[in-house]
Amino acid sequence: MSLTFAPRPHFKSSATTPGTALPQSELSETPDGFELFVEMPGVTRENLGVTIENGLLRITGKREGTPPGAPVLRELSQGDFAREFRLGSTIDTGRISAVLEQGLLRLTLPKLPQSQLRRIPLQEA
Amino acid sequence: MMTLTRYPASEATPWSPAERLSSLRQEMDRLWELTFPGRTASFFTGWTPALDLYDADDRLVAKVELPGMRREDIEISYQEGVLNLTGERAPEAAQQGKEIQPYRTERFSGKFQRSLALPVPVQVDGIQATYKDGILTVEMPKSEEAKPHRVEVSVS
Numbered sequence: 171m172s173l174t175f176a177p178r179p180h181f182k183s184s185a186t187t188p189g190t191a192l193p194q195s196e197l198s199e200t201p202d203g204f205e206l207f208v209e210m211p212g213v214t215r216e217n218l219g220v221t222i223e224n225g226l227l228r229i230t231g232k233r234e235g236t237p238p239g240a241p242v243l244r245e246l247s248q249g250d251f252a253r254e255f256r257l258g259s260t261i262d263t264g265r266i267s268a269v270l271e272q273g274l275l276r277l278t279l280p281k282l283p284q285s286q287l288r289r290i291p292l293q294e295a
Numbered sequence: 296m297m298t299l300t301r302y303p304a305s306e307a308t309p310w311s312p313a314e315r316l317s318s319l320r321q322e323m324d325r326l327w328e329l330t331f332p333g334r335t336a337s338f339f340t341g342w343t344p345a346l347d348l349y350d351a352d353d354r355l356v357a358k359v360e361l362p363g364m365r366r367e368d369i370e371i372s373y374q375e376g377v378l379n380l381t382g383e384r385a386p387e388a389a390q391q392g393k394e395i396q397p398y399r400t401e402r403f404s405g406k407f408q409r410s411l412a413l414p415v416p417v418q419v420d421g422i423q424a425t426y427k428d429g430i431l432t433v434e435m436p437k438s439e440e441a442k443p444h445r446v447e448v449s450v451s
């Protein structure tokens with residue numbers, strides 16, 4: 171199934187960069203846009219990267235810090251986070267805002283003001 | 296004591312991972328009942344956050360992934376060699392209380408519980424916990440007898 175031209179945002183399910191962990195995400199729709207949550211435990215604001223290029227939203231998170239001792243039990247995913255989201259044609263990329271709080275990144279993706287039905291008149295030949 | 300392991304969320308799925316795991320949880324509840332009769336089966340409901348445990352010579356350090364929590368929603372307790380973590384996280388959509396339609400979610404929500412049997416005795420009064428950048432860190436100083444030392448055993 172091709173989602174290349176999907177009007178709504180959607181996210182890629184596989185890692186796009188080898189050796190990175192795929193952060194768990196949540197996408198919800200509001201009347202005026204979308205809310206995207208990305209789990210980034212252990213990532214500080216300085217180590218977070220959010221870029222948009224050609225409708226592709228790319229989120230990266232670098233995790234720093236040395237282990238405090240010899241590992242006894244390890245379950246946390248290792249390495250940096252990276253994930254890409256295709257924004258679709260309805261998002262106003264110029265007004266996207268992001269907040270990082272306690273390892274949870276919240277992105278507000280406003281819709282373009284074009285939701286009303288528009289009739290396109292046929293021109294005279 | 297058993298050690299619980301977290302089931303890593305598989306690749307992005309359009310339904311809640313919790314639903315998919317519910318039958319497995321029921322199986323685990325049943326197993327738990329068989330092994331430790333009397334304990335409630337609800338022990339396994341909810342989700343279990345990922346945990347790292349480190350041995351830093353004079354103390355144990357546990358690190359738990361809990362992104363997007365409020366401090367007051369995390370409870371930490373210790374009893375008889377077991378560190379116990381509980382809490383609850385509402386789905387983000389519900390927390391905001393506005394007209395919002397979940398579209399796709401991979402995140403866990405609801406109650407969580409995590410119990411960890413510690414490998415060595417610790418000083419209960421010295422346990423310290425901090426929550427920063429979505430990581431809960433619990434530092435537990437080892438009790439004196441648990442610190443690395445050498446014991447000469449006389450052989451007669």
